[in-house]
Amino acid sequence: MQADNAAATTTSHDDSRYLPIGEHGLIGDLRTVALVGTNGTIDWYCCPRFDSPSVFGSILDADKGGSFQLSADTPATTKQFYFPDTNVLITRFYADDGVGEIQDFMPIAADRLEADRHRLIRRVTCVRGALPFHARVAPRFDYARQPHKVRQDGSRTTFESESLCLALSASVPVETDGRDAWSRFELREGEYAVFALDRVGGDITPRGCPIEEAEDEFAATVGYWRNWLSHSRYRGRWREVVHRSALTLKLLTYAPTGGIVAAATTSLPEQIGGGRNWDYRYVWVRDAAFCVYALLRLGFTEEAEAFMGFLSRNVGRDSNHGAGPLQIMYGIDGRSDLPEYELTHLEGYRGSAPARVGNAAVDQLQLDIYGALVDSIYLYNKWGTPISSDRWEEVCTLVDWVCGNWDQPDEGIWETRGGRKNFVYSRLMCWVAIERAMRMAAQRGLPADIPRWRETRDTIYRDIMRHGWSDTLQAFVQHFDEEVLDASILMMPLAKFVSPTDPKWLSTLDALGRGLVSDSLVYRYDPEVSPDGLQGPEGTFSICSFWYVEALSRAGRLDEARLAFEKMLTYANHLGLYAEEIGHTGEQLGNFPQAFTHLALISAAFHLDHALG
Incomplete structure (x- = not known):
């Protein structure tokens, strides 16, 4: 387990000048x-x-x-x-x-x-x-x-x-x-x-x-x-925390364009005194698409429509050096140039330098964004308004590109800076992109190159089963043909790639519980075992903790799921807000509040409610 590697770091700075990250509330005007x-x-x-x-x-x-x-x-x-x-x-x-x-x-x-x-x-x-x-x-x-x-x-x-x-x-x-x-x-x-x-x-x-x-x-x-x-349809057990999360996601929406930022801040550290300090005030395609999913679940369709409009204005821009029809992130106005630089005159939160503006990850290849995006379009088409013919053409452009490029190594969902690899999660979400597009085409009789899509979808499935499974660990792993666990794999049953009760999945869930879980809190991966190009440890990643709750729920392990969920609620701040990570002593770490965390809370609460009946 990784918990012992995440001991609190002491610094020589006067910490009394800074409130804890979690000792804040958020206001805004969209x-x-x-x-x-x-x-x-x-x-x-x-x-x-x-x-x-x-x-x-x-x-x-x-x-x-x-x-x-x-x-x-x-x-x-x-x-x-x-x-x-x-x-x-x-x-x-x-x-x-x-x-x-x-x-x-x-x-x-x-x-x-x-x-x-x-x-x-x-x-x-x-x-x-x-x-x-x-x-x-x-x-x-x-x-x-x-x-x-x-x-x-x-x-x-x-x-x-x-x-x-x-x-x-x-x-x-x-x-x-x-x-x-x-x-x-x-x-x-x-x-x-x-x-x-x-x-x-x-x-x-x-x-x-x-x-x-x-x-x-x-x-x-x-x-x-x-x-x-008042337009929320959620009436479940955790109405107050779900609605606070929805209100927080709405606050992170830029109304003039429909973009949704990943977090409200820049450079709040993932480790006090460390250098994992990033600018999250931009529109990550993945994060925003997941936000759309969460809001649609609650009955909010206006935000989904606005975000679809944001994407329509950016799909097809060849601004990412030929890496694909989409960048992984954009400015809130849709701009593609987000140069990263350091504010060397600022000491950083509690001495956690550097403080950064911009994000160099903008040039990364992250293939999973296509699955997140097409899945959100599929759900909007299902729960919101049937998509237009122009938007279907955009979907076809994305899926055709995925069919030709799914097998490239990439930097993955965690934006590692240690070189491109064959991440299982990236392959999984490429499968999702194609599978959801095929569903839309079948449901509405829309034109598509179904034979090519089906062949590619099935090839990805077999590739994951062959190279993404470790006989040694008895688990699906971080990247092909290696022995490293990764919490992003928790998305497999959530994305309907495997049955939540498939023996291989249940074995994976147990392996993740032994290797990456500490008191319901889930680490993304172990950077000592899987170097990511960055120095130092980090806290547990809260979106992964809520994914874990949902995976337990779907697997029928409801007592464990409910306990893990209730424990996670105790790690929220006094207002029900979450940063990106939870530190060794339960403190909020990373940019705050984090859309990723709140959207995962909504999804976990929704599915756990349903399972409990």
């Missing part, structure tokens, strides 16, 4: 997001988009990154929760003299295509007694690389940098030193104060935010999220 700590500080916010340079980035450098602090100005304990069935975040302060709270939210633009206006509202109130508060707005534009100027006009304070201009409107007096702005004020029971941060400049005119307007925007934002969530 264009960008902000992370709000349990201490009331916004320490991650990019404007105007998910992948824009940060304005507040203290999560990557507590001293240089910039933040928006807002808290009780007296010793207090805090608690954080979401306003029920919404993405409006409440942070409460409990002090000797009273109780106060911050209501953080971003109003949602009525026009889905609106991409320029952005507003972040922080509504402060005292609910009992009386409390002093302190606010400090310290933007550091362009990942703390661009200087800025400050000017004041009445209740408005404007921060101007070369590339971005933000205006702070406040209902309480604000002072400035020419770089930052701050305010100290006291509220008594029932009183409110409002801070609104708006993008301004160009055609975007400044606007104020009086207390009454903030109240109206609060009500409208609550109404938007509750109306959206």
